[in-house]
Amino acid sequence: MVKQEAFELEQFIDKYETEVKYNVAETCCYSMSLREIENISGNKFDFDKIANERLAYSYIQGSPGLKKAIGGLYETIGPENLVVTNGGIGANFLSFYTLVGPGDHVIVLSPIYQQLSSVPKMFGADVEIIKLNFEDGFQPNLKQLEAKMRKNTKMIVMNNPNNPTGCIFPQETVLKIVDIARKYGSYILSDEVYRPLFHSLEPADSEPKAIADLYERGISTGSMSKSFSVAGIRLGWIASRDKNVIEGSLIRRDFNMISVGVIDDIIAQYVLQNKEAIMKHNYQLCVQNLVILDDAIRRSKGKLEYVRPKAGTTAFVKVNNKDVSSTMQMCLNLAKHDNVLAVPGETFNYPGFLRIGFANRREDLINGLEKILAYLNV
């Protein structure tokens, strides 16, 4: 069989998710029902359409209306630049399936969602991980990146906004990474499933554009799951102006997914038609919940530190190692004894950190953080 590492993060969450009361491991903006979206947006969903839709494969590559709505999230992306997939997970998988294999060098800027390093490795690529540091605000050292580039560097992989840190690579940083990639003809795969959730930028921060809009070999992967609150429809996409990426992905897609669900296609169109109302709601959720996290960090008196998130739904909180020798053990204890699910940094290869999802329900965050502070004797 091909070698596949275990997915530390997902396995940790799967194991405890249904048992705990306070979930601060969630990365989605609190998921909504269609009724809730109707209430938030003031626009009715057409349930008759679902009742009468013939449940055939229908548009194999996604409906024209869906592709148009997704294209509307970008500046330079038309239907011909899109591949609709089974979630962001499917978009990332299909990108690697299409582009990397033995003989290819892939650079991954970490910490990052584990799929983004494990899958290219499984497909046989030589994966090199560059670890970004808390002390640098999880920003890349561009000289170090350039020094790692090789003739066969097929791809640079990043996640912007980032899970787990909630940091962004601002526009000027992304442009410099593009310059480096272009010299080597390398693709940049940017997992952008947390776009456009730039809820807490500071005045000096330049919001980055999507990599597909910035770079001719840029691949933006996106999803309805995180920012748009509907992970329960499995719908994501690849956006790229590179023809080989799109054509190659469409060929391989016939082998591992064929099409997305027709009802999910209809729902995604409805959600994207109401994106302003949903994003406004989720911005508020994130901004208000971040205040709760700020307060917990302050009250911890140095036992917890963070680089304050500017976007996305997660913070990567550093735990003072005088208090806790193993964040893995801490999270196991929290799950078993305190009804709290937090993700240990070990699942990102960053022991000493906790990932805190702050876009879930307010009560989960408040109670989860209280339990964490109590665990630290604060």
Add this chain to the structure above:
Amino acid sequence: MVKQEAFELEQFIDKYETEVKYNVAETCCYSMSLREIENISGNKFDFDKIANERLAYSYIQGSPGLKKAIGGLYETIGPENLVVTNGGIGANFLSFYTLVGPGDHVIVLSPIYQQLSSVPKMFGADVEIIKLNFEDGFQPNLKQLEAKMRKNTKMIVMNNPNNPTGCIFPQETVLKIVDIARKYGSYILSDEVYRPLFHSLEPADSEPKAIADLYERGISTGSMSKSFSVAGIRLGWIASRDKNVIEGSLIRRDFNMISVGVIDDIIAQYVLQNKEAIMKHNYQLCVQNLVILDDAIRRSKGKLEYVRPKAGTTAFVKVNNKDVSSTMQMCLNLAKHDNVLAVPGETFNYPGFLRIGFANRREDLINGLEKILAYLNV
């Protein structure tokens, strides 16, 4: 990049499907809407449930109700023996992803859906194809199969009922294949997406049980798309009593799909609750439509021959080569000039054949076959 053959069949269909009027390339039992299933079954679908369902990832591995309903299609399969996937295509892909790679020998009984030979090849396995013959009623020569077995034969792959032939391997044949596989410790992956559509068995035919029920290393892949008329929900599954298959698939599933859509999960439960009514309807559809195909074969006066389908939705019709030198060219002409989409045998590596899907709308089949007969000057 990893090597991936083009998917001849899907690309041929994608290219012409939306242009033609009479589609005899379809392999699904004519797809239904929820309203149609309500009418056929007499049972209301709960649309309020869809309206109020929070669109979260929900049950990552599929809901307990869904797993119970799928288990009900087997004799020995419980929830712990199932992996829910994005369609049958996802079930097959995930099985290969989990089990085969460089150093593994895989035997594929052909003609077969191309995914089932191309994907193990892509994952690096040594794939050996055994071509079954029209003259043998597309039945395997078991001595030939046994002679091909090696110490490293990881898997035998078959499709039962078969697409494109509509033939079955009867119970006694499957049991003999199990005996051969067991000697070598090989898995048998049986794509069973056309179960339980055994609509035209003859009295002497023994209906085969699912491979997961027959063999401890059997892997049955299944789907809601074909027999159950709802390809538009992307929902399939792997059924196996082999723990390594299930555990390995669950690990890899986190890397390429995470979960299926929550609404698709709800719809699949509803469809399976009404499976008797739906299957009765689809049996009738197949039986009645096969008469139309019988008639066309008879009227062709030897220009068309078939092994009469016993199950599934397709027939593999042999075209007399005195009349047609290339079935690929014939199908291109039919698509371009006669508004008919039929699949050329070339896409299965069987030139000289046409695949005729007979479970689509009656008018597609009647008109499609008339045009084919006219093309042959009948």
